[in-house]
Amino acid sequence: MLPQSYHERVVPTSDDPLLVMASLARTFRADDHIVYESPNGYTFALGRLAEVTVDRDAVQVRWGEEKRRERWTSSPYPVLERLLAELPVKDWRAYGVADFELCYLGGDLHDILGDRPLLRLMIPESEVSLRDGEAVVRATNRRQLDQIASLVSGPAPDHGACSAPIAVEQEGVADYEKAVGRAIRDINGGKLQKVILSRVVPVPGAIDLVATYVEGRRNNTPVRSFLVRMDGHEAAGFSPEIVVRVDAQRQVTVQPLAGTRARHQDPAENARLRTELLADSKEIFEHTISVKVAHDELSAVCAPQAPLIAEFMAVKERGSVQHLGSEVRAELPENRGVWDAFAALFPAVTVSGIPKDAAYRCIRENESGPRGWYGGAVLAVGQDGTLDAALVLRTVFHADGRTWLRAGAGIVAQSNPAREVLETSEKLRSVALHVVPATEDSHAEMRRDIADQLGVEPAELTDDEDLVLRGLSSLSVMALANSWSTNGTVVRYTDLLERPTLAHWSALVKR
Helix, strand or coil, rough: CCCEEEEEEEEEEECHHHHHHHHHHHHHHCCEEEEEEEEEEEEEEEECCCCEEECCCCCEEECCCCCEEEECCCCCCCHEEEEEEHHCCCEEEEEEEEEEEHHCCCCCCCCCCCCCCEEEEECHHHHHHECCEEEEECCCHHCCCCHHHHHHHHHCCCCCCCCCEEEEEEEEHHHHHHHHHHHHHHHHHCCCCCCEEEEECCCCCEECHHHHHHHHHHHCCEEEEEEEEEEEEEEEEECEEEEEEEEECCCCCCCCCEEEECCHHHHHHHHHHHHHHHCCCHHHHHHHHHHHHHHHHHHHCCCCCCCCEEEEEEEEEEEEEEEEEEEEECCCCCCCCCHHHHHHHCCCCCHECCHHHHHHHEEEEEEHCCCCCCEEEEEEEEEECCEEEEEEEEEEEECCEEEEEEEEEEECCCHHHHHHHHHHHHHHHHHHCHHHCCCCCHHHHHHHHHHHHCCCCHHHHCCCCCCCHCCCCCCHHHHHHHCCCCCCEEHHHHHHHHCHHHHHHHHHHHH
16 A cells, blocks of 8 residues: 555634535535544545444455455444544544444344445545534545635535435334334333333435535534445435544543433423423433443453543433433553453443343334444544544435435333333434425526536526636536536536536536
8 A cells, every 4th residue: 555645724714614515525425434423523525535344244444446345343434443443544534334233233133234335434545524614625636625725715606405305204113113112022021120111213206415514514413423424325314423532632532312302492391391300300311321321331441440420420411302311431451452441331231231132133123124324423533542433323325326314212121112212202303303305406507507607607508508608617517517416416527528518517417
């Protein structure tokens, strides 16, 4: 593997960081990319300088045309850590997604896993980090560095749009109530203490995922948010909690949320529900046992240091719901790495159950199929020993021609099936109320896009003039091709160059 390095440039940006991220995602719609929002700001990761995947048998690294596959034995994480450390690029950061079923590796359910990678990480070709009115742009290609720096320093259009709320109250309710009833019987029979069961709500028609991300982020209060396109799978999410965070000082943090009530526009009603939540014995029990598991998992990886419960049972507002939330911290010992912390805490107890192995079996028996990204994590990990993993909840998914929402509820002995259905609906509304339907690019919208690239008024353009002769650069044509690629349809740069007129492009995109 030939060594690589990033070119870097810092440019000012005055626009809303959310809209800058949306513009980048729209421009590079046809390429794999990840938008990730954390307390450090927004980051946009584009393209694959290298890719690292974990499956049921091995860890694999792709670097250009080279491929290296190494089998793991008891755990994939030591192999993963070593192969990442060997990457020949300075100051790399990796971004990716872990399936919920990653937790099956090496356990009782290992043999049911297929060939699908369960963890995908990409070291991006280009990266943009936004914070405090500045964009730090990194790219291995100077040409792309120039293009992206120009994009982020210019004005960002408002990518929000009118949403069309999705009804979530009825889909799969009868089957879900039966599953909850079976889980309660298993809990009463001593098989487990708690399990999180989820239900799926299909989204009809095509959606504009970028606009949905903008609208959802404006109307939610997540601890992390993300917009992901990888291997043909897409998601926009507003995560209410982290799986784990490891900072540069080696402090490990986990923030379990468990216990839920709705959140409304009426402050008085919210206050009433908050008081009810804090007094509900079922919700308090569910939260307390989850915090204990998180504490025990941190103890195991951070020994001999005892974890600190820095916050306990505070009410956290997350979009359409409010939760009981706690925070547990500990320092990672020198003989442990970030993947030790991730392995100890993944998946989050608040999306699996107690004990975890029994919960995995209960989930598998009562849900219709693999969860995939739901209940997994969107991750950012650095060569500097940092890791930030957002729990994949409050998310809209798109893959294989389908779009769907998914939400779950924590089932304990005191659970009532009807109440758990209501809780899933309350959570689903965090996203369902803000889904934006896709619309075909109109002739007028395309004219505006081209005019923006040329720096002229839309009225100055005619339908049949040669836009390349007018001054449209190759980079601009490439940006337009990416921005017009939506819902699985790719507009090719070469097709646009074949006949560079507005009339031809409009017909091409509509087809």
